[in-house]
Amino acid sequence: MFRNYLLVAIRNIRRNKIFSLINVLGLVIGIAASTFMFVLIYYELTYDKDQADKSRIFRVNTSFAINDAAPIGGVCFPLVQAVKEEVPEIEIAAPVFSNHITRRITVDGKNFKNQKLASFAFIDEDYFKLIKYEWLLGSPASSLNDPFSIVLTKSQATEYFPNLSIDKISGKQIILDDTIPVTVTGIVADLKGHSDFSFTQFLPLKISQTAPFKNFFHIDSWGNLSSSNTLMVKLRSESDTLKVRLALNAIQAVHTPKDEVRTMGLEPFKNIHFTPYNTFNRTASISSLLTVATVAGLLLLLAIINFINLTTAKASSRARETGIRKSLGSTKKQLIWYYLIETAILTFIAAIIALLLLPVLVQLFKGFLPQDFLIEDCYKVEVILFLLGVSTLTTIIAGIYPAVVVARYQPVEVLKSQVIQSGGGSWIRKTLIVSQFTVAQCFIIGALLVSKQINFAINRDPGFSKDAVLVINTPDRSNPLHLRQQLMERINTLPGVQTVSLGAIAPLASGAMFYTISYTNESGDQSILTEMRFGDSLYLPLYKLKLLAGRNITTSESTTEWVANEQMVKAMGLRSPDEAIGKLVNGHPIVGVVGDFNTYSAQSPIRPLLLGNNLKESKNIHILLQQSGNRAVVWKQAIEKMEGLWKNIYPKSEFEYSFLDQAIENMYYADKQVNTLLNFSAILAMLISSIGLLGLVIFTTNKRTREIGIRKVLGASVWQVTHLLTLEFIKLVAIAFVFSIPLAWWYMNKWLSAYAYRTEMSWWVFVLGGIIMIILALITISFKTIRAATGNPVTALKTE
């Protein structure tokens, strides 16, 4: 019986090639898209999935009670030792300080760059108690004794010493930043699976006390905080969480600088990969994953609706078979099974094609996937199980209704008469089409609005001039001020260069610098969490910051005076910029006030900010290029010459520069990803919906062939007939448009509310979305209607 069903189903699929193709195509799109998104979500959710005792492991967070700043995933240096000694409830306290200090690594004369996120860490023995590694050489106890030792993972060791066996690598020397020799004392196997702890090289934290590193760590400071200084703790018991938090707060409170409030928190291990704030590795956003999952679900739903639509539209052609089978003794149940099997075959064909398409999708959407994502991640048991699950679910949801419709035919009606009524109420099919188009319409409007917001955010006036500005980062190490000044002066003489300034980060940059400053007014001492910028006297004119009161800062080696922004004036409780002039902040006077300018992406509001004149803190050279003449050529030559000058002054470091406007654009990377996803989904949604519409059009038009023939014989023109046929479908698309407006408005309003600076939800975006959809629907419809309308009426009437 089953074999017979299978056979007939396959023959049926082969007989109706076009129909099956359209059906499978819709399913392939839906299943491939949802599987691809499942792979992505599954990948993110399985970070460190094999870590033991997860529920007892936490990261220690520090939050400032001032402002609404998010916690920082780091701690003050001395807290580490204090926690180890003073909190008995903690079983393991493992500092994991990521090493951003080392830039260059030299092995046997070959240079390597330290650039990967989470590749280089300062740790101690306890780290290896928390995260279990297999030791191929050395041991946690012996390998970290000497501060100048280094432990490598196998993959890193192979990269550095490609031709040596493990025991030969033991004792080999590696030179950090040309000056610090360290010895390989241990090799561990790489962790299996993807992990946030993807470090490949470890230095003992002890090395921080030695001369070459001392200046980079604030070993004794209870005030200085860096998000790269992570402290992981493992509690003896889960129930101690509150106790430990209180203990941590008590320790920190004793030492916290005056006027400051800090709260220590524990971030559960399972959240580490998803916290929006800094951590040593890339994090994923739960809300984007939810968006991805929703989009995947919707695309699959569209494909299912499509299938139902097309299959029920086609039902009448199967009616005769139902009639015969019933007269031969088949029950309705057997027939339902029979038609379900056919759906199952189509679905599984689609699933197999989707599986084969996965690597192609991975290749196409590389930019959308995490960098450490591999094609192998697509081929896992879980993915196959998901495909099986999705296929079964699709078969049931998509197959059951058409199967019931077809199996419902009464044999007499079918076998007796030549004209066969359509299967199922046409209102059901119309409702399905409307819901399909509503979803597609929402995607289109969403995609339009997201790109409008991104354009707005990138092209918005940030309150300073960002065009034609080049920023060069000078080295962190062995870089006295005079070298920087020397380079600056030489660049200043190059043709094509207009202004050069030495400063810290640019007005708008992805890295933030915060200080807590103290200020005294009538109501007493005040602390304000302030963003900091540093620069010389040319910083302000180079970026064309608008001076509202007072004067510009003068150039000085260490801070002597400030320029504040308007928010700072407000935070100080002053009414006008003029009042701020002369006020002392951290012991230095405010000499000028500038208009607010944006310091981060459009998502964040402008915060209080101080610009100080401190050349020691200024390690970036900001260059304003001339904008006249042939920019491409002049700038290229200027940059080449700058590189030449750089090589003279910093022969061992690499020349790195970035254009500010490009750097700002890159800050919208995540938004652009959302945009890509939406564009991609909108196109797919339109494609699937159009296929569904085409199915309905083919069905209705075929049903009306006779009517069309009669009308034409009676004198209707091609245009009149086309109009008649088209209007019916355009009505459905129009209804979908009306439904989609509130839905899209509600969702996009929610999305935009995450931005402090947002574009308007203009009416024309909705209208444009509607027009796009209507045009697409018209094209789809005309495939069939025009042919039907121009057909010879005689043949239409004869075939009946």
Add this chain to the structure above:
Amino acid sequence: MIQLQKISKYYPVGLGRNFILKEIDLTINEGEFVSIMGPSGSGKSTLLHIMGLLEEPSDGQYLFEGERVDRMSEKKRTELHRGSIGFVFQAYHLIDELTVYENIETPLLYKNISSSERKSRVADVLDRFNIVAKKDLFPSQLSGGQQQLVGIARAIVSEPRVILADEPTGNLHSDQAKSIMELFKELNEKDKITIVQVTHSDVNATYGNRIIQIRDGHIRS
């Protein structure tokens, strides 16, 4: 075997009823070969469908082997379909996607007959009708007469007690019609299968041993 008592079939039209069959009394005994004749629209096909359980009468009683069909459960009726009644249609109604062999096999599948028995039964029928060579062809590759032959083969493969034939030769030319009718006669005489056929043709009607004339929903004989 088949007893119809005051069978009516009507459709509501406005406030009244449009009768297709009106109070038909008819008994068909086992082993008979009955021809039902009448002009188009006289209700003869409806009568046949009612006998074949494809349609339900609006009024009256239908007894199949003494049992009231309207009181039978859905399951019992399906059993009856599968076991006792075979259909032959004017338009053959073979399943296009199945080969000759598979078409003949289908009723046996619904009767849950074992694979080996199915094979031997289908082989027997193919042999008997001389269509072994055509068993792997699809209906579209056969002539009308051949298709109807397959239709009849399919009807008798489950060894029914009654064959209900709705203008079985309506789409065939006279030579083919003749051989089909002879086949029916043979099935009736040799295999003792009761046959009820609806026909327009006087010639075909003479193959049976009783002719029932039907006109405007009434029997006139």
